[in-house]
Amino acid sequence: MSTLFIKNMVCNRCIMVVQNELDKLGLNVKKIKLGEVVLDKEITSEEKNNVDKVLIPLGFELIDDKKSRIIEKIKNIIIDLVHHQDNHAKTNLSDVLSSQLHHDYNYLSNLFSEVEGTTIEKYFIAQKVEKVKELLVYDELSLSEIAFRLNYSSVSYLSNQFKKVTGLTPSYFKQIKEDKRKPLDSL
Structure with a gap:
């Protein structure tokens, strides 16, 4: 399992948008809530970059620190x-x-x-x-x-x-x- 922390998720619509984008990337979401997504497997750095690429134009970004x-x-x-x-x-x-x-x-x-x-x-x-x-x-x-x-x-x-x-x-x-x-x- 892998947990992604995402900045600027503030409502249920944000959750739906992030879920939709991760689905499009073929990532299996086990659990999603404001600011946090749990995936069913560890993701590669390339997959993480792809997530960042689709989320940033939508006003979200991955948080690493x-x-x-x-x-x-x-x-x-x-x-x-x-x-x-x-x-x-x-x-x-x-x-x-x-x-x-x-x-x-x-x-x-x-x-x-x-x-x-x-x-x-x-x-x-x-x-x-x-x-x-x-x-x-x-x-x-x-x-x-x-x-x-x-x-x-x-x-x-x-x-x-x-x-x-x-x-x-x-x-x-x-x-x-x-x-x-x-x-x-x-x-």
């Missing part, structure tokens, strides 16, 4: 927590990251800041604000329902954080409904 893999895993865990889990339980981000990545949170935090130039917390907040934008545009939930869904302690806390990041209040953002959302992989 350990630090980059950890950074990508941190991002994928945060994206999954914010965008793909309707988790109403209070989760401590540092505990989640430490337990899933088997590293001390201080190590993860320092590594992330060193490589990304921002903190894990700021990245997490940016993801939450993007999710708030998405939910506001869908216009299916009230602001208090959004605050509850994203584990904000109050609507005013959500509003303050939203305004600090975007410069707009959630209600004003909802009024203008321009596409102010950024692609997840550009955060």
Whole structure:
């Protein structure tokens, strides 16, 4: 078996695209999730180069070094927590990251800041604000329902954080409904 680590996989569509490209190359995927693909056999360096050649034009790339893999895993865990889990339980981000990545949170935090130039917390907040934008545009939930869904302690806390990041209040953002959302992989 061989595991490939892939940068910029942020959604289920990304998983489908990567799966499709690997299928075209004749590589047998045993398991695929955000940022990680397990193949049924070891691949040659030529096959790895071919994978890179098809993925790069699509906005993905293979990650070889350990630090980059950890950074990508941190991002994928945060994206999954914010965008793909309707988790109403209070989760401590540092505990989640430490337990899933088997590293001390201080190590993860320092590594992330060193490589990304921002903190894990700021990245997490940016993801939450993007999710708030998405939910506001869908216009299916009230602001208090959004605050509850994203584990904000109050609507005013959500509003303050939203305004600090975007410069707009959630209600004003909802009024203008321009596409102010950024692609997840550009955060």
